[in-house]
Amino acid sequence: MSASAAAVLDLAWPPGGHDPVLSALAERHIGRDGALDFASAIRDPLLGRLAMVSSFGADSAVLLHQISRINPEMDILFIDTGKHFAETLDYVDTLSTEFGLANVRFIRPDAGLIALEDSRAELWQKNPDLCCMLRKTFPLQDALSGYQSWITGRKRFQGASRAALPFFERDGDHIKLNPLAKTSAEDILSYARRHDLPQHPLVERGFLSIGCAPCTRAVKPGEDPRAGRWSGLNKVECGIHLGPDANFARQSLAARGDGI
Numbered sequence: 001m002s003a004s005a006a007a008v009l010d011l012a013w014p015p016g017g018h019d020p021v022l023s024a025l026a027e028r029h030i031g032r033d034g035a036l037d038f039a040s041a042i043r044d045p046l047l048g049r050l051a052m053v054s055s056f057g058a059d060s061a062v063l064l065h066q067i068s069r070i071n072p073e074m075d076i077l078f079i080d081t082g083k084h085f086a087e088t089l090d091y092v093d094t095l096s097t098e099f100g101l102a103n104v105r106f107i108r109p110d111a112g113l114i115a116l117e118d119s120r121a122e123l124w125q126k127n128p129d130l131c132c133m134l135r136k137t138f139p140l141q142d143a144l145s146g147y148q149s150w151i152t153g154r155k156r157f158q159g160a161s162r163a164a165l166p167f168f169e170r171d172g173d174h175i176k177l178n179p180l181a182k183t184s185a186e187d188i189l190s191y192a193r194r195h196d197l198p199q200h201p202l203v204e205r206g207f208l209s210i211g212c213a214p215c216t217r218a219v220k221p222g223e224d225p226r227a228g229r230w231s232g233l234n235k236v237e238c239g240i241h242l243g244p245d246a247n248f249a250r251q252s253l254a255a256r257g258d259g260i
């Protein structure tokens, strides 16, 4: 997200302070060695109705595989922005079938809103923050209204903005579980090899972090894996982790007459 958009949204998330639910979850499921017992965590009633949100990107197979072994019936939400690589859509099918994931749900943007705001299909160039809000943040926010908690695939090694990522975090009314928070890139690779997991077809072409096609490029050797996302723009996150600020963004845009 650009500095200007952050200013508009007045980002002040997450709030500080003690959260007894997060403390209880940490006490129950994080061992003395600092490791998370993922299988026990996702069965905890404190999390309520739980879904996983997956991009079916370069690293997604590892967590999806783990979930398929614990609860293949879990709802898996895939945000179909309409801008994905064809290879990603194929990969959704491949992993769903291979892992026996029974409830992969495609979350799509409001077609009327896209027609209104992006009739020329160039919003990703002119205002990528708004494009991500319309195509990702708001559809996911609506989809998550039916859940109390969600699982993300974020990791600390993915960059400075994720360097202190906890296993459990509060996001407005939701709790987010980040089971791979402390997992290294080597661990991911090693797990994928050990279980012979299918690889996203674009990885062998140098795409190490995969989002929408217009906003993703292959990375060069030695580059940060996420360097190919919104390359050349002052933007590093899509905005689905805005927390309550997503509501504020919606209200701000509506107030500005942007058709939200």
Ligand code: SF4
Pocket (backbone or CB within 6 Å): 081, 083, 123, 124, 127, 128, 129, 131, 132, 133, 135, 136, 211, 212, 213, 214, 215, 238
């Ligand atoms: S990643 Fe690019 S194309 Fe996808 S929603 Fe964001 S700005 Fe739009």
